[in-house]
Amino acid sequence: MAIQGFTSVPQADGQDRYICNTCGGRDMNLNYLTRHVNSSVHQRNLLSIARGQNQASQSTLVGVLPGNAQNNFDVESDEGLNPNDLWYPFPAKECFSLDLKDIIAHEISNPYVNKHMEFYPHECYGKDIYALHQSAKWRECLSRETRVQMVEKANKHYYIFEPVTLKGPAQDIVIPIYFFKIKNSLYAKCIVPKLKDFPTTELKNGQPQIQLMIPQNIDYNSSNLFDIPVERFDLICSEMKWGDGTPFMDKIRHQLSCINVPNPWRHKAKGKIIRHVPITLYADDTSGNQSKRWNKHISYYFTLSGLPPVFSNMEYNIHFISTSNVAGALELGESIVNQLNQLATDGSCAYDCTLQQEVLFMTVPLCFLADSPMAAEITNTPIPGNCNNPCRICKLRVEAAEDRRGIVKYMVRDFMGKLTEDQRHEMEARLSSFNSDALHIHPIQAKYMLDHYKSFLGKDLRTIVQVAPFIFFPFMNQTELDIWISLCYICSMAFQTHIQDMDAYLAELESHIKIFMYNVVKMTAQWSKKPKFHMLLHLPASIKRFGPASLFATEKFESFNGVVRNAAIQINRHSPGHDIAIIFSNYQIEQLLVSGAHLYDSTVQEYFKPSDKVTDVFSRNPLIQQAMGYNSTALHESQYPRVKDTHVVQANLELVPEDIREMYPNQQVWQVSRKSPVPEPWEHIMCAINLGSELKVCIFCTGATVCGPGNSTRFQSNAVSICNTIALMENVKLKHPHASNANDKKVIQ
Template sequence: MRECGTPSVPSFYALRKKQASLVADISNLQPRHHISALGNHFYMNHPIDLISLDWANPFVREFIQIYPEITENVSESWQADKFTKEINDQLTPMWADWKLASYKHFYVNEVAQLQDGRFVLPLRWIIFNKEEHVEVLFLSQNELAEFIVNDPEMKRIPCTDLKYNYLDLKTQFPDLKFRSKSLNLRYDIQVMMPHPVRKIANGRPAFSIRIMPWADDVSGNRSKQYNAHMNVYVANVNLPHRKLSQEYFVRFCSTSPHASSSEQLEALAEDLKSDKWNEAYDCKLNEEIIFQMHGHLLPADNPQQAEHTSTAGANANLWCRGDDSGGSDEHRESNEGYHALFEPGIPRTPEQTIKTIKDQIWAAGRGVQDAVDKIQTKTGVKDRTASFWIQQMIDKARQIQQDRLTTEATRDPRLNDKKVKGPDRESIKESIKAAIQQEVFDWVLTQPRERYDRLPQNSHKYIWHETNKVWDKKKDAQFAIRLQSSSTDGLSLSPLRAHYMVQYKNSLIGKHFKALQQLAVFHLHGGLCSKELFDLWKANGELGALIWYPEIKDIDKYLADLQILLDNVLDLWAVFDPSRIQYKYKLHVLSHLKADILRFGPAVLFATEIFECWNAVFRLCSVLSNHQAPSFDIATTLAGLERFKHQVSGGWWKNGNGDYIQAGAKVRNFLSNNKELRRRLGLADRSSSPPGFVKLVSKAKRASLLLHDAHPNFNAETQQLALISSDDLESRKWADCRYVVSRSGDVCKPDSWVFFEKMPLDVTRLCWQGTSSPKTLAGRIFKILSPEDAREDSGLALTIVEHFDVSSTNDNHFGMPILSRSGGVEIVKAKHDCFSGACGTTEDIVIQGRDRTTRTQKTISHSNDSRFVLNMHALHNANLIRETLPTSLYKPRPLFSDRRAKHDEIAAGLRVTGPKKRVAQKEKSKATRAKNKAKEANR
């Protein structure tokens, strides 16, 4: 800037000093130092400081959902069972009518009076029928002026029916009395007057918020050399999924190349104490509030979740982190044991896990590793932090035992008496070992010393591998050509790099598997896989589409369909490889998906894809750091990013005088008006254009035509379009458009497959229809036209859609609906039926950069375009597609009528092949050890 002649440019030191000052001012966003239970040092930007910014940020506060919602359609976390049925004590305790100038705070478990004079005890605030309601018990007063329960049944009434709160009633009834013994009904509650939070709030609103922490190991390098860091991020679960799927709403907490996720999450848990309330500024209410934060769920991959739940992992006998499934090889091969792998077992509980860990720690004080191993083998519980100290306890106990039991110079004097023999001597040894055990146990409670001194005094991957591992180079090329020729319109996928995916087929990442799940089934004909694998691909694709539902309208029907598809996938794996479910934990964990969706909502809500995308931001910070103190440096850098994001978003913060302020209008408008900055901060919403909005092609490419020239097959029937305004449309000139926005918000271009609704006078407009109506048709867009003299948002545009009929029966090979040309048009996610059609290859010109070359590459050439199949494996709009189609075309059907009989049959075969394999494995291992020993001897 100085070289360009800009005046008054601050020095780099002054810039950094000002940035640090702003970070300190905004919610004290300073990385805090922590020492873990294993003695590792790291720094954390605490979630409580980060989430407090959400209340003061207008880009975020508008979308925060305070109360749980009772609704038939489940699309958000606050509509699922955990929010609506499990966490009463952690919900927001108060409500107020913010529309009134002088609003009153109503709290749960405080007697209140309704507009009609009746007394009630509020139990919980909820959203019902899109309005705020309260669940109450009706009260009456007895002869002693005590409030007692009138009706033991909870009632749901609008919050606006409330008139007087506790403070009002205390004024009217100075000697107010009540009793609580009859209130222990459907809720385990205790009547409190006043509510304890009322005093803490001191007139300020009090809210509760829930977060979703996520941890994973990430490389801090861009090169192939892996530079392991363990990262922890959080997301605000009270925000809708459409927001949480954007990087803007991901919050970085901490990273460390040394401290594990469990160590860092322990520090994060400091913010989740049930009695901790925190101040923030609510930019919607324009006043200071207090809020409490709770953990809602902890998504992670399997190794991370095994560590978080203190289980021994996928290789343990009792391998499941959620239940007691598993057992020895012999048990898994029994009829009961094998069948049990396909279903959830008895749930683990935190109390059981904690007790088991304490038992292991106590057993370690005897200095015997086998005692600890037996407990871990029996229970499947193995805690990473405890294991670190258990090993030190065993070593310490053995050393003390050596000193007090064996070494003559230092051992207990009672053991030097040679007259003490037999049971008496063993009794003395046992008492010494017991004392050592207690001593070592007491010692470990004080470790590490620095922390103790601070205490108060008082896959999709598996099916892809099984398919391609037998391919040669010719089949690799054949599949790559087919895959690259796939149309990705309507699938929300990145551009396919099929040849790259095949070349590095054993090193793919999530986005590659996402593409394969939706497209691979159409290209596996011609000897590329067996029938068993193809059936598994079909079942896997159907399950994936159902799991990807963003909204569940009928939870019972959805879960019933989900159970059938889950069973089919697991059973097909059992048919393909009977032993796979014994050793691949990811298959068993599918059996828990139904219960997880019921508790937490649609599976996409707890997907980790956005966190993994955010790793790129972390990696850039790591690459640009000096690598001397990565935990502190990266936390500091990202705290600065949070500060910048908060200020340009128009967020508020408290200045040195105690006043809440925000940046000036020009700074705030910078984010609103700058699309590039919004993109870089990860705030990139889908098209906000209204349905029916069209985008014209550029003037240089724009053609002008009459309506009857728009389609080569226009006939008397289609020309009825002119009846809309016979005086105008026949002579009006029309221009081509690039796209039109559908009712579902999708950008649809010419050749896009859509469902459309035929309106009166044959005016065609794109839509999504909730039911299978005769007016709802399938088709493919031929042209999008707008009057030359009209604006893009005028609503005068017409979409010409070629109509396709949906067959009443599915394709025999793919099991998907068939689309046939009718002289009109078809649907939004359809793929050409390459199996039934005679498809060959042709050659296209290769483009390198922007230059055309003389080289060619093979691609698919379709013999006809009159028959298509509808891709039911597509993830985007999977729920809308199924709502439009007849149920008979997509309803899941069980693979086996008697699953248990099939599992018993497979288990019987495993009892024959399993022992043989284990014997062969032992012999192979023995031979390998002998070979290695011989090599070592010959050196």
């Protein structure tokens, strides 16, 4: 078959092959020919011929076709290579993603989100830390180009690295370097510039110009910086004039050392307020099947870092970006990186529903979260054990193992593997009897825990760490107890969502980590080279940089994998990445409409808002809110934990049992409650003994001691499992309090 511009070469199999007369490409079948015709190189060569230029010589052709005997392309320049071209060595895979700038712009226009967002970092001086907007990373560690650029006060826009004057007769000149908040008031870290005269002929009056000089790369904690409230700012640089009437900008030649003045973002904003909207990015692989058959999908999600944790943990505020079952994490992330670079350097417009005006927002990824395998792939260290530097934080050089199990999993597998058959039965009884209400989890499946302890998930390990003091400790020797006690201390501190004093918290955490590492090395050396044990040493530094560990935990994103999986099973699987992206795009549109977001109508070129009848579907229907992942009950501050009211009415007061008075003769004992957890007429009272450094809780049946001197140590329990402790006690007989004689006494073991 003859095709214009191509030479047909008959083959023995009867199928013609084609040679491109323009590019010289050879040995193409019809499929390859179609792709070649649409390639950018072929189109460029045709354009050159149309302009009257001679056909490019074979030595300057860009690209090579499969099967061509000669690789005729210029090896010194690869700008003609395109991943979509046929001859590209690594053909591109189709990837589909939602537009980051549109998602973030819609969130700024969403009244359910905007009113809770923080656009400026907060300075708390290490006190009362609970959110990412209080993190040192946002406040101190961003580069000059990506940190908060401006603040608005009294209809004036003040930018960093632009001279401003302070209110007062002296009209002092300062230069803001960092913007932040202290107790919801805007402040700036400012420096006083040095002035240097030098002669010039550029000014009309022949006066010397002024050069403003400041140190380079000024650190946030530099002693040269001063905290100044933004309310004290007066004139911006364009309003300032020298004593002789010369505009200040002309006097300094529109430069601050080597930095151009005004700030380039002032030109980009064009009078708009700039919103700083950092995000928390996440990548993970999950299965697209509900069955056990693995169907790997790599997905990217993100949340807005400016939201408090109670809101960012909702599925309503977790946003899907992209997924693919054929592309790798880096291939999929290429377009996301390009979008982030554009938002960080140029920004994008959005409608701020709080300000009721259009704003410019800029975005930077505050942190990137992933599990160990995905983090290794993103950092190009897929096998940390074979890397020169297996730790991605410090310059550790060890022969780390390929095993990526966590610390708690090592400890659980070691402990559970040593249990005898009798101990396993007792362990099952203890797990079944534990009251898990206070942990806000479902009742513990004891048999599952014992049978599948080698394949625990993160939620299982968190449960084990919390119940270990009441379930595991009776089976341990002193060496194991030392390790587990220190481990439980570390976990209890890592689970904290609110840090009252950062310095004291970090000092205590580092102390417990050192104690734990010492106990581990003392017991066995087999874990000393495990990567996760080394990573534990970096936990305090990460908490200091970002805040409580829960802020950079991956659990909320891992739970969102189920949402993506539900979308994956409803498509025809011809193009999962495309179809899943369409599903989440439709979901986002529906979410914005019922939430009352301000959307842009390109026809009339103005913003509009859905009517109240549309928004009432969401605002007045908790079931719809729940279906969209919005938890309205989380908006109100929880009343827990709180000190329990220990007042007992006079009619229920009991005398302090003799055993308690004899056991603690010099301690204060008081009754805190009276309950009936077992069938009537069995009753017990709960007593608390103040021992100074600890508060011990014991149960007493009327007239008989349940936790006596011989058992109080072994069967110590917390208040949440106190009712079920009776079922665990061996060889402790409880006598009926109202039994009149020995024959009527009933015994429960």
